[in-house]
Amino acid sequence: MKPDSPPTFSHLLREGDRFTDRDIMKVLNIGHPALKRRELDPSLFTVGELLRLATLIGRPIAEVMKVxxxxxxRNDEATQQRAAAVEQVAGRKYHRRPPSGA
Incomplete structure (x- = not known):
C-alpha cells in the first residue's frame, strides 16, 4: 500500500499479520463466506461487530469507523444501493387512522 493512500478495511484487519481469518471469524461468530463478503463491503458489519474487531486489533473504534x-x-455499488433505498422510502407518507367508534 502506498503511504499516501487511505488504508482499506482489509489492510487494517491484516496489519502486521497478527490475526488469521479464523481468529476474526471466531471473534465475530461468522463463517468464512460471511467474513469475505463483509471485507469486500464493510457496510455489512454491525456496530457490535466493529466494536469487537476494534478491541481485537487494538485500535480505537473511531479509527475503525473512519476507515x-x-x-x-468509495464503493460505487453501495452508493447506488443507498440511493435506491432513499428513493424507495422518500414518497411514503404517514396517514392517520380515523378515530375508531365514538
Missing part, C-alpha cells in the same frame, strides 16, 4: 466509512464512500 469503514471512507471505504463505503
Amino acid at each position: 469503514v466509512l471512507a471505504e463505503v464512500a
Whole structure:
C-alpha cells in the first residue's frame, strides 16, 4: 500500500499479520463466506461487530469507523444501493387512522 493512500478495511484487519481469518471469524461468530463478503463491503458489519474487531486489533473504534466509512464512500455499488433505498422510502407518507367508534 502506498503511504499516501487511505488504508482499506482489509489492510487494517491484516496489519502486521497478527490475526488469521479464523481468529476474526471466531471473534465475530461468522463463517468464512460471511467474513469475505463483509471485507469486500464493510457496510455489512454491525456496530457490535466493529466494536469487537476494534478491541481485537487494538485500535480505537473511531479509527475503525473512519476507515469503514471512507471505504463505503468509495464503493460505487453501495452508493447506488443507498440511493435506491432513499428513493424507495422518500414518497411514503404517514396517514392517520380515523378515530375508531365514538
